[in-house]
Amino acid sequence: MKTRNLLIALIGFFPASIMAQSDFVIEAVYLSCDSTIFIHLVNNTDKPMRIRNSFLDIGSGSHVQFILKDKAGKEITVYDAVFYEGVNYQRFVDISPRSSKTIRYPLQFLVPSSRNVSEIYSVDASCFISYSIPEKNIYENIHKVLTINTKQDLMIYPGYDRYAKRMIITLNNASDHEISVRNPSSAVKFELLNQQGAKFATRSYPFIIKGSGAPSVIKIAPKSSVILEYSFSQIAAGLADPSQVISVEAHFSAYYDIPAKNVTNAFSGRTYTFDAK
Missing domain, CATH: 2.60.40.10 (Immunoglobulins)
Structure with missing residues (x-):
């Protein structure tokens, strides 16, 4: 299935409640058929939103830290990444009013070469978000940890x-x-x-x-x-x-x-x- 169509279908997998909460909502889902983590960024306001990514210093802006764990819950590795829509780094992610962006992270790219994707049983995605809504004079920083089970029952x-x-x-x-x-x-x-x-x-x-x-x-x-x-x-x-x-x-x-x-x-x-x- 083409990536664009997959992302469209994916929207239905996220809880409907995330579309009716605070100004900004972040959620995650794991699709085992693609071994991919999808992080969904939602702008619930009627104004444009901008997310500022970290640059060089991973702690200076928005980024996500993936903590990969084995069956016993023991940490295997930590992987830092920013939010980007393609393959290249982008300083900002712009989200239109009442809209969203879905960022994909294939698990194989988060796992060190010495380990296998099959060894990963869960992932803690520690998300640090720096976003702004200039037209509402809103400049916020939030932190949320998303727990993702990669071995579904x-x-x-x-x-x-x-x-x-x-x-x-x-x-x-x-x-x-x-x-x-x-x-x-x-x-x-x-x-x-x-x-x-x-x-x-x-x-x-x-x-x-x-x-x-x-x-x-x-x-x-x-x-x-x-x-x-x-x-x-x-x-x-x-x-x-x-x-x-x-x-x-x-x-x-x-x-x-x-x-x-x-x-x-x-x-x-x-x-x-x-x-x-």
């Missing part, structure tokens, strides 16, 4: 069988405790693309278990999995000419609880693109 593994014309998704419980997936809060959104690569239709469904329908709660035993299934006829339902569907982007959003760990409303997301022909 609930993993999503999608695939498409072109011969049987059906999509099969495995929800895998990687934890040692039972997981309860909330349904229909959890959902899959199919975006249908034509020959020109344009999205012309969208279909959304709750999680549907093969042979069992869509229960309000999907319970998954420890170290076990359940299978979801969607036929192409479901994905293309209502179309006068299903043959115009060349490819499909499937966006999975899973909300779940792990009562034994006091985990409530945790999130796991995945985006998958497949050829329908």
Whole structure:
């Protein structure tokens, strides 16, 4: 999936509440399919906002310090970075009114060459933000630590069988405790693309278990999995000419609880693109 489209889809993974809080909000999410941390910067005001990055001296402006940890919670390494939209350093990040910027940090670039991404179980992102809203005469400095789990308890593994014309998704419980997936809060959104690569239709469904329908709660035993299934006829339902569907982007959003760990409303997301022909 192209980076631009991934970022658009990613917005839906952040809590809706971050769009209705203080003037400036910062949140993070980890997508296991890309092994990438995304930090979302939100300007909730009706005026332009500017974030000033650190330059040379890492402590003189906005920057983020990533503390990478292993399974036992022991620090593996520390990586300092600034907020940038491309590959080159930029002194300022400008955010339009009522808008946002999403900054991506591939985990492989944060890990030292002597270690492997698979060794990272969690990351503390210590964010130091220096921002201004000149038209409101606001100049602020804030600090927030975001804890990011890179080993999710609930993993999503999608695939498409072109011969049987059906999509099969495995929800895998990687934890040692039972997981309860909330349904229909959890959902899959199919975006249908034509020959020109344009999205012309969208279909959304709750999680549907093969042979069992869509229960309000999907319970998954420890170290076990359940299978979801969607036929192409479901994905293309209502179309006068299903043959115009060349490819499909499937966006999975899973909300779940792990009562034994006091985990409530945790999130796991995945985006998958497949050829329908």
